[in-house]
Amino acid sequence: MAPEHLHDDRYRPPAVTSIRIAELATVHAPWPEVALLLAQQADIGTLGVWDYLITSAPTPLEGIRDAARYLAAVVDTGTDTLAITEDAGRVTLNHLNRADLAHEAACAVRACALGLYLRQLSAAAQRRLVPLRVSLAAEPPRRHEPLIELYGTRSIEFGAPISSITLRTGDLTAPAPHAQPGLSAVLRRHADHTLATAVPLRDWLDLFRSALASVQAEGTPTLSTVARRMAVSPRTLQRRLDEHGTTWSAEAEAVRREHVSQLLHTTDLGIDAIAARSGYADARALRRAVQRWYGTTPAALRRHGRP
Structure with missing residues (x-):
């Protein structure tokens, strides 16, 4: 605090x-x-x-x-x-x-x-x-x-x-x-x-998610990057996430999903550009992720609005 x-x-x-x-x-x-x-x-x-x-x-x-x-x-x-x-x-x-x-x-x-x-x-x-x-x-x-x-x-x-x-x-x-x-x-x-x-005031998990989102806005977040932002070691960060019933991979996936959804609905960027800004290797990897999250394609998600 x-x-x-x-x-x-x-x-x-x-x-x-x-x-x-x-x-x-x-x-x-x-x-x-x-x-x-x-x-x-x-x-x-x-x-x-x-x-x-x-x-x-x-x-x-x-x-x-x-x-x-x-x-x-x-x-x-x-x-x-x-x-x-x-x-x-x-x-x-x-x-x-x-x-x-x-x-x-x-x-x-x-x-x-x-x-x-x-x-x-x-x-x-x-x-x-x-x-x-x-x-x-x-x-x-x-x-x-x-x-x-x-x-x-x-x-x-x-x-x-x-x-x-x-x-x-x-x-x-x-x-x-x-x-x-x-x-x-x-x-x-x-x-x-x-x-x-x-x-x-927000609890620790809220503070972590804010730090993760801010790192996502600057580039692809990593465990070590977010740990430095929160002034803890990566091991401590993983332990605290476990105490709060979540994991690094689950939280990183959630913030990436929100980031992709926001880019689809608030910008005219193409799928390749969104993939690059979201840390995916290519548009195909992004399409697979959107299919897993929402059961549809990025283009359809963009047309029909937020799920």
């Missing part, structure tokens, strides 16, 4: 990017340590307006309600949801993650989410809040110490259907020390504007 994308709230990386980062992290460290480290890195302001919705509200409870309403400002709400329940002097934050993650990565993401809520609520209250109970949709890890440090309690349950953290209602309804009248409304309007102007 470009630096201007990383430091602008408008840009939204695809969920697959966050998933991949979590999976790579848990290859190198146990998931409780990954969850703790990620939460510790999230100082107030790191997550933009979402942080300030919590810390600037009249009470921490009002702030976390705003955070649930604007959860899309920080995560893909197609995979993550936050629900708040109140009962008998207790407030429970329920975080559900539906993303298709590897087990270790899923545990890290769920544990980190609860840690972030607690960290931001503590910042709003200007004191360390200690939960009554933490429930994680994860199996017990070998070491609990990182989670005890993350939540400030040993009251942690594992194997829950949904990850949740429960706090005293009184801890969340006391006036926030630094609340300013009217600021929450301003922040909500800012969050609305941020979401309305959000720019979804």
Whole structure:
């Protein structure tokens, strides 16, 4: 991602990017340590307006309600949801993650989410809040110490259907020390504007296809040429394509097919010229390819329009 994308709230990386980062992290460290480290890195302001919705509200409870309403400002709400329940002097934050993650990565993401809520609520209250109970949709890890440090309690349950953290209602309804009248409304309007102007960023496969198309426009693309364009080795490029369920030959064929179709329908070039511009040895090779793709000839395809 470009630096201007990383430091602008408008840009939204695809969920697959966050998933991949979590999976790579848990290859190198146990998931409780990954969850703790990620939460510790999230100082107030790191997550933009979402942080300030919590810390600037009249009470921490009002702030976390705003955070649930604007959860899309920080995560893909197609995979993550936050629900708040109140009962008998207790407030429970329920975080559900539906993303298709590897087990270790899923545990890290769920544990980190609860840690972030607690960290931001503590910042709003200007004191360390200690939960009554933490429930994680994860199996017990070998070491609990990182989670005890993350939540400030040993009251942690594992194997829950949904990850949740429960706090005293009184801890969340006391006036926030630094609340300013009217600021929450301003922040909500800012969050609305941020979401309305959000720019979804493409995933890795989209970026690869753009690079392949740009190389095709300059000449016949090769694996090594596209790999250089994407600043990776040819071997890494092939491995990433395999991870995305495709191959170099399939992608090269697809971009060549689109290129041939575009030349047939947007230019008056002859078949020999189109073959040369598309990397075919001659017109006969091009005709065989069009027959394989569309079951017809280049001339017929040109007459009848795009398939």
